[in-house]
Amino acid sequence: MNTDDLITSLAAHAVPVRRGWIVRRIAVGAGLGALGTLAMITVQLGFRPDLMVAMHGFAFWMKWTYTISLGVIALLAVAHLARPEATSPRWLWLLAVPVAALAALATGELIRTPTADWPALWMGLSWKMCSTRVATLSLPIFIGLVIAFRRLAPTRLRLTGAVAGLAAGACGATLYCLHCPEVSAVFVLTWYTLGIAVAAGIGALIGPRLLRW
Template structure:
């Protein structure tokens, strides 16, 4: 059997892949991981007692909008890297939009606040724990994305790991909003983003080992 015959024989039993199968599988992984992260919050640090009241204020939706939009932009990049030979990545610029918008909100907050209160706004009450909690909550979501990748075919493993870590970190920060009482945009921009960055770096480090196929 020559090479062309072998290729035709191997391809004869293949079935077409369903449209949006990559997005659907990634969504399953991140939703299951997100539920696990939410249960982890319930079992450990708990939901903020005034969540219902907080959801009526703009600061909650400011935080949630930042983390959720960042997670969606990161998932788009992750979906591209989940395919073999992903080529040039499209839409990376979208990752900067939530960051720039939140930075603008933070600057407006600082302009309206006496400089003597800036440090308190920046540090809040939980700056020491916030990044590490976001990183910890990203672990179940990252695990869910690893499950998703098992039936996908990434070839740029370090970049795919970083994108998965970024998606997991941003989605974990979204879940973390149900616990975190902080209201300052500059706090969210600094300490939430640090936790997301840590998850991204961890994904980049472990990607080549865990995503190999």
């Protein structure tokens, strides 16, 4: 059998993918991973005792708006890159929008705060552990995304791994907000973003090995 006949034979048994199947599979993988992250927070860190009060404040929603925005954009890019014919998602530049918005808030904080108080604003009470925790909490979500890719066909493996890591980092940071009491935009812009970037870097490093098919 020549190559053309083989391709024709294989294509004859191909079943069309249902509309939205890839997005649903990615969502299920991320969702199951998020349950693992929630379990880690519950067992290892605990939820902040004033969570219900904090959810009525600006700082909490500032953090969630930032991390959820990054997560949604990255997850859409992951779903796009799951297809074998996928091009680079040029709209990833939209990730700069929540970063720029938070940077504007952080600048406003610094302007309103005496210079002597800038270190406290920047470091908060948990800067030494924040980025590490965000990156660690991203791991179950990243694993969930990798499992979801077992029936998908990405071809740009390093980029896909990086974006999947970024999505996992943003989702992990979103759930970390349920524990973290920090309220400064400067803190979130620095240490949350660093943790998300570390998760993206890990994804870029191990993505080609885990996502190959």
